[in-house]
Amino acid sequence: MNQAPPFDPGIPVLTEVLREPVTAPDPQPAAPPLPDTGVLSAAEWEQLERRLHESVLQQLNTRVDFVLEQRIKDSMAAVLDQAAHELTMQIRHGLQDTIGKIVARAVQQEITHLQARKK
Known part of the structure; x- marks a missing residue:
């Protein structure tokens, strides 16, 4: 059984529209007063x-x-956080790999140098 969505207090009901303007992020000028509807x-x-x-x-x-603007901002923040995290992980992995190769090469060169001095 379908239920009605919960009431959103930010959305005016018809009687509020007729009686007073709703404050919004960009306030709109108030509508002119309504005439007596009986005549x-x-x-x-x-x-x-x-x-x-x-x-x-x-x-x-x-x-x-x-x-819509708020939802887009929230979604973009989550996407940017995820992208920054993934980029950080890729850079970290790349740096670790590069540093590992540099250290291995330096150690190999030092061992080769020491072995050459012993001969």
Whole structure:
């Protein structure tokens, strides 16, 4: 059985949209006050619907942009941390390999030098 997702207090409900503007990362100007809905003509109802639609859409887009930006930042941080770790491990392995070869070569040269002095 499907359950509804948990309520997100950051997303305004319709009654909040009608009564007060929601504070967002980039505050938008407040919508003009709504007229008394008991005396609206059909054209005024259409205009009210259009204004409400635009206001809700604008607020949701602002919230979506903010959440998307945060998720991208979090994802990029994790990716960059992993990449830095892998790069560090590759450099460490390369350095250990190179230093090992240098030491082996130096030891071999020293042994060859000592053996040549004994003869």
